[in-house]
Structure formats: structure tokens, C-alpha cells
Amino acid sequence: xxxxxxxxxxxxxxxxxxxxxxxxxxxxxxxxxxxxxxxxxxxxxxxxxxxxxxxxxxxxxxxxxxxxxxxxxxxxxxxxxxxxxxxxxxxxxxxxxxxxxxxxxxxxxxxxxxxxxxxxxxxxxxxxxxxxxxxxxxxxxxxxxxxxxxxxxxxxxxxxxx
Numbered sequence: 001x002x003x004x005x006x007x008x009x010x011x012x013x014x015x016x017x018x019x020x021x022x023x024x025x026x027x028x029x030x031x032x033x034x035x036x037x038x039x040x041x042x043x044x045x046x047x048x049x050x051x052x053x054x055x056x057x058x059x060x061x062x063x064x065x066x067x068x069x070x071x072x073x074x075x076x077x078x079x080x081x082x083x084x085x086x087x088x089x090x091x092x093x094x095x096x097x098x099x100x101x102x103x104x105x106x107x108x109x110x111x112x113x114x115x116x117x118x119x120x121x122x123x124x125x126x127x128x129x130x131x132x133x134x135x136x137x138x139x140x141x142x143x144x145x146x147x148x149x150x151x152x153x154x155x156x157x158x159x160x161x162x
Contacts, residue, residue, distance in 0.1 A: 074116035
């Protein structure tokens, strides 16, 4: 029989796949930012989403679990509601048989002093999919370890919520 170690459990590096779903009922261009405390920010880049479309934003976001780990996962979701464009100058984004231009900018909102939404990934999220669902007025983070919600606002509209 092996003697148990007197050392505390060590830090474990883990990762999760991140999928974003557009449940707004509108055509959007969206971006996800992820930052594990003290590490560089992961930027998904911007992608176009038809209503009810989903896309893998990150194959892997990395985080730590284990004894004495103090980091948390922080998130931002940015979007631009695309507006159908009827002009003939060829400007815009070709999507679903139409041409769209950037319209109203949106963001996930976390309050006056909080710039990032905290949704901490846990050991049971390792190797699993975390889904970010964007609805007309909220963003849901859904992982094996739990669920959290933050508002989704047009930029400028959030000022009235302070």
C-alpha cells in the first residue's frame, strides 16, 4: 500500500471548448473575450451569426484548478446588430443571400465598476463544452459546473441602468 503524500494537491491545467449561440432573433456580428486571472486575454475575433446559428469561438480556453488556485474566468461578449443594406456600392457583409452593414453595437454589461463577467470554470468543465447563449436582453454562460447570466445591452442604453 502506498503512503499518502503530505503535499497539497498540485495545480492542474485544464481547458474547455467555447460555443456561442445567437438566440436574439436578429443577424449579429459577435466577439467573445476570455481572460483567466493574470493571463493574456483570449480573443475569438468577430464572426457573423444568423438567428439561431451557433459557432465554436474557442477550441480551448485554459484555466487552472487545484489547491490554492485563486484565478477566475472573466468574459466579455461584444456584438453589432447587422442591418440589411440596399445600396449598390458593394459595401457591407454578404450573408444569407443579403448584404448587411454594422448597425447598433451591443455588449454584455456587468455594472459600473465590473468590466468583466465572472463565470469560473471548474474541474468538471475540463474537456467539455461551455455554451454562451446570447438572447435579446441577456447572455447566459452554461457549463457542466453551473450557469450564470449577465445583461445584454445596446451601448449607451446601459448608462440608464447605473
